[in-house]
Amino acid sequence: MKQFEANFDGLVGPTHNYAGLSFGNVASLNNAAQKSNPKAAAKQGLKKAKALADLGMVQGMLAPQERPDIYTLRRIGFCGSDAQVLEQAYKQAPALLNACCSASSMWTANAATISPSADTADGKLHFTPANLVDKLHRSIEPETTGNILKAIFNNEQYFSHHQHLPEHASFGDEGAANHTRLCQAYGDKGLELFVYGQHATNPDAIKPKRFPARQTLEASQAVARLHGLDESTTVFMQQNPDVIDQGVFHNDVISVGNQNVLFYHEQAFLNTESAFDEIRRKLDGDIHFVKVPTAQVGILDAVKSYLFNTQIITLPSGEMAIVAPTDCQENPAVHAYLQELVTLGTPIKEVKYFDVKQSMQNGGGPACLRLRVAMNEQELAAVNQGALLTDELFTSLNAWVEKHYRDELSNADLADPQLLIESRTALDELTQIMKLGSVYRFQK
Numbered sequence: 001m002k003q004f005e006a007n008f009d010g011l012v013g014p015t016h017n018y019a020g021l022s023f024g025n026v027a028s029l030n031n032a033a034q035k036s037n038p039k040a041a042a043k044q045g046l047k048k049a050k051a052l053a054d055l056g057m058v059q060g061m062l063a064p065q066e067r068p069d070i071y072t073l074r075r076i077g078f079c080g081s082d083a084q085v086l087e088q089a090y091k092q093a094p095a096l097l098n099a100c101c102s103a104s105s106m107w108t109a110n111a112a113t114i115s116p117s118a119d120t121a122d123g124k125l126h127f128t129p130a131n132l133v134d135k136l137h138r139s140i141e142p143e144t145t146g147n148i149l150k151a152i153f154n155n156e157q158y159f160s161h162h163q164h165l166p167e168h169a170s171f172g173d174e175g176a177a178n179h180t181r182l183c184q185a186y187g188d189k190g191l192e193l194f195v196y197g198q199h200a201t202n203p204d205a206i207k208p209k210r211f212p213a214r215q216t217l218e219a220s221q222a223v224a225r226l227h228g229l230d231e232s233t234t235v236f237m238q239q240n241p242d243v244i245d246q247g248v249f250h251n252d253v254i255s256v257g258n259q260n261v262l263f264y265h266e267q268a269f270l271n272t273e274s275a276f277d278e279i280r281r282k283l284d285g286d287i288h289f290v291k292v293p294t295a296q297v298g299i300l301d302a303v304k305s306y307l308f309n310t311q312i313i314t315l316p317s318g319e320m321a322i323v324a325p326t327d328c329q330e331n332p333a334v335h336a337y338l339q340e341l342v343t344l345g346t347p348i349k350e351v352k353y354f355d356v357k358q359s360m361q362n363g364g365g366p367a368c369l370r371l372r373v374a375m376n377e378q379e380l381a382a383v384n385q386g387a388l389l390t391d392e393l394f395t396s397l398n399a400w401v402e403k404h405y406r407d408e409l410s411n412a413d414l415a416d417p418q419l420l421i422e423s424r425t426a427l428d429e430l431t432q433i434m435k436l437g438s439v440y441r442f443q444k
């Protein structure tokens with residue numbers, strides 16, 4: 001049976017804006033209060049997704065969330081009509097309004113952790129939405145994320161959906177951004193590598209001093225238990241706290257894997273050698289650890305360019321390509337490294353650049369924008385086909401963006417009641433285009 005890895009990209013929502021909401025994420029803080037362009041952001045994302053589909057990759061889309069989140073604003077005491085709720089929040093607590101307007105669900109690497117059927121005890125594909133408790137604006141995503149995933153992977157014979165982990169800092173979970181699956185062929189039993197930032201229950205354990213470690217070991221272990229993963233093919237590894245303190249807020253900002261390749265920065269992890277030995281022991285067959293030395297690319301350049309927030313994909317020819325943001329081309333050290341990388345004799349033979357600057361300005365590169373789902377043919381056939389990116393869906397989604405999205409959004413615009421109406425109208429139409437049914441609260 002044919003096996004492959006599909007990418008489900010997050011469609012950028014109509015309220016995409018820069019609000020400086022993510023302490024520890026340098027781009028988010030540096031671009032706070034810039035004007036955004038939601039229309040350009042959505043089109044950039046769609047263009048990248050379509051290019052991968054055109055390369056022969058299986059490509060899906062995940063719908064954005066309903067924002068402004070009027071329900072959360074009401075839950076924290078704002079009342080009256082929807083317009084009054086927005087106005088009061090804007091006047092009394094603008095930071096809370098910003099949190100309830102973020103289009104952050106576009107970064108679907110944080111939507112969930114996924115274990116393919118070859119790895120799990122019951123032979124089903126498992127999904128656990130990430131609780132994203134470290135950031136207020138992201139902590140309001142998991143319920144709708146779960147609804148969207150259930151609407152797309154809607155077949156109990158193949159797919160098992162779990163509730164997100166308890167909403168407490170002990171279980172801080174950032175989904176696939178802190179999880180990599182290594183394997184030989186996609187359909188083989190793989191090794192699931194969880195990279196955490198701190199131990200929640202051991203106050204003496206080493207952790208970052210300046211910025212938060214969003215993922216805990218306890219959360220990673222809980223996800224591994226829920227998914228029925230085998231201890232003999234699971235590895236937990238700690239991220240280097242010093243790099244978290246330099247802006248590496250997720251592991252996918254400093255390493256990325258695909259099949260039997262782990263591309264990583266020299267300073268990415270703690271106790272690298274012992275963890276790599278464990279990986280060698282637990283993964284059948286060869287493994288290529290492709291190390292980027294600090295002497296060639298420093299941490300600041302890696303964070304600025306998002307060299308590691310790239311997607312490594314296996315093309316239908318069997319060769320691997322690296323999908324990088326154009327920011328990597330613009331950074332001399334990183335560009336020089338990438339030119340050399342394809343000559344080093346690793347499985348990575350090609351670099352493809354994409355402009356995703358609207359997302360990059362909030363700290364989201366190509367890899368943040370996608371959720372990977374390794375599947376076989378039968379499982380793919382069981383997926384809601386309305387979510388798969390065909391030529392037709394691409395055309396419809398571009399026309400939908402053109403019709404509903406603004407080309408400029410400032411912080412003050414977030415209180416505009418018309419933006420709420422526009423967003424709901426757009427999302428209602430989107431659920432029809434993608435055949436999702438009623439996944440949003442305003443539709444219930």
Ligand SMILES: N=C(N)NCCC[C@H](NC(=O)CCC(=O)O)C(=O)O
Binds near residue numbers: 018368
């Ligand atoms: N690395 C991965 N997988 N994802 C990137 C997520 C970026 C996101 N930025 C934001 O949420 C910024 C929102 C703002 O400031 O307006 C975050 O920090 O959670």
